[in-house]
Amino acid sequence: MTHHTPADYLAYVDRVWEGQASPVEHLSGQWSDLGLIPVGERTGLFTGFANVAVFDTGDGLVMVDSGEWRTAERLYRAVRDQSAAPLTTVVFTHGHLDHVFGVHPFDAEADRDGAVRPEVVAHEAVAARFDRYARTAGYNEAINRRQFKQPRLTWPTEYRTPDTTYRDVLTLRRGDLTFELVHARGETDDATWVWIPELRTLCAGDLFIWSSPNAGNPQKVQRYAEDWAHALRRMQELGAETLLPGHGVPIVGADRVHRALGDTASFLETLVEQTLELMNAGATLDTVLHTVKAPEELTRLPYLKPAYDEPEFVVRNLWRLYGGWYDQNPAHLKPAPEAEIAAELAALAGGAGALADRARDLLAEGHDRLAAHLAEWAAQAAPEEAGIAGVRAEVYEYRARRATSTMAKGVFSWAASESRATASGRGLLEVLSALPAGERESMGAHIVAGGRKPVAE
Structure with missing residues (x-):
């Protein structure tokens, strides 16, 4: 087993910035043996898929984000291995599940000791997000299973709601440190970035994630790219010397922080x-x-x-x-059912098999986008035909291999597995479970693991 040191981690951080190492090591927890890694004065970083920053204020601890439920106990042990000081405040930078499920052990500690539980602070829209999550638990379960290829993933309906909320800006003074909370819309409508001026440290939450901004996500609610860029420009003006992102390694050095924020805004x-x-x-x-x-x-x-x-x-x-949703194609304003369109096209082509054969030819010629349309029509026209399902599986397996993003890989892989199940007569769960573990859990530069709870949005 490799035994890392904080110096090893900081050297790795530098290599990631230079493009000589991948942030996957950080995201997949390969540095977790270090516990809280000192990344600056009074600052510890708990690494993993989602980061947690812990600040020693001289009068208790402040935590920015709290990770996901699978790492909650490990986070608690990492904090307590370094400090017995009470955790007074937890700031949620937004309401995604991989950032809000690590408070419970500290609540339990306070209850055991007869002490006050940590105060959870967040933007006022976080509570509304939790309400929406509870109302749409089934939908979120389905789309996250598909996105992350986790057929047993379940979606929670109970959350640690904030004790204190704010609308635009909020300044917290804790011990010797100031925490300036600023609302922004970006990947979410409830985002908060946190500036600690005494430490020249910026906690960006998911406004910076070591990947192109998650401002599209085809299966999730509205994102706000322009507002996101405005927030990045505003953060860029601070002159931060350390940037702690929601995901991925910290950025150390004022010039690097300025450039990373500016490049992301320009994107x-x-x-x-x-x-x-x-x-x-x-x-x-x-x-x-x-x-x-x-x-x-x-x-x-x-x-x-x-x-x-x-x-x-x-x-x-x-x-x-x-x-809005209208794409300027009049046929799409009030369309016919897709199955009817597929049946008509199959009839014109000489049968669903002819569509499938042409899809396979197009795939061989490198026209995978067009091949997907034909394979989809063929499958809708003959949904139980094993040969056609096999072609559809081939098309989407090819598209999944070529896809660069987690979003595309997840959708294409799930579609391919659906068709493999039809073609083989096996159940979808059986097909997905038979995939190699690395393929099931791969997210490109991001790694998640399934189980009882999802960890990312």
């Missing part, structure tokens, strides 16, 4: 500008999707690779935000 700004220019010119969604591109000089950067989300999905979300 979002160019997608917004290109999309709005085309929308204002009367372009259809189809034209916008196949025209707007993120600059290669940005997507090549180690912190902006499209490993989780991708620019095409961000463009769709921008269209939804600024233009």
Whole structure:
């Protein structure tokens, strides 16, 4: 077993910045043996898929985010291995499940000792998010199973609600430190970034994640790319010397922090500008999707690779935000049922088998997007035919292998598994369970593990 030191970790952080190492090591918990890693004065970082920052104020501890339920006990032990001081405050940077399920052991400690539980502070929209999660638990369970290829994943309906909420800005004074909380809309509508001026340290939450911004996510609620860019520009003005992201390694050094925030803002700004220019010119969604591109000089950067989300999905979300759901194709305004369209096309082609055969030919020619349309129509026209299901599986397995983002990999892999189940006569759960563990849990640059609770959105 490798025994790391904090110096080893900081050297690794530097290699990640230079593009010589991958943030996957951090995200998958390979540095977890270090517990709380000192990354600055009075500052400890608990690493894993989602980060937790712990600050010693001189009068108790303040924690920014709390991780997910699987790491809650390990977080508690890591904190208590270094300090017996009471945890007075926990700030949720937003309400995603991988950031809000680590408070329970500290609540339990306070109850045992007859002490006051930690005060949880968050934006006022976090409670509304938790209410929505409870109301849509079945839907969230289904889409997260698909996105992360976790067929046994279940979605929680009970949450640690905030004790104190704010709307725009909130300043907390704890011991010798000041925590300036600022609301932003980005990946979520309830985001908070935290500035600790005495330490020149910025906790960005999921406004910075060592991947191209998760501003598209095809299965989730609205994202806010332009507001996100504004927040990044505002943070850039602070002159922070350390940036602690919601996911991935810290960025140390004022120049590096300034550049990372600026590059990420530029990435979002160019997608917004290109999309709005085309929308204002009367372009259809189809034209916008196949025209707007993120600059290669940005997507090549180690912190902006499209490993989780991708620019095409961000463009769709921008269209939804600024233009609604109508894509300017009149046939899509009140469409026929997809199964009827598939049956008609199959009849014109000479049967569903002809569509499937053409899909396979197109796939061999490298036209995987077009092949997917034909394979989908063939499968809808003949949903129980094993041979056609096999072709559909081939198409989506190919697309999953070529996909760069977690979003695309998850959807394509799930579709392929559905068809493999049909083609083989096995159940979907059996097919998914037979996948290699690495394939089931791979998220490109992000790693999650399934089980009773999901860990990311």
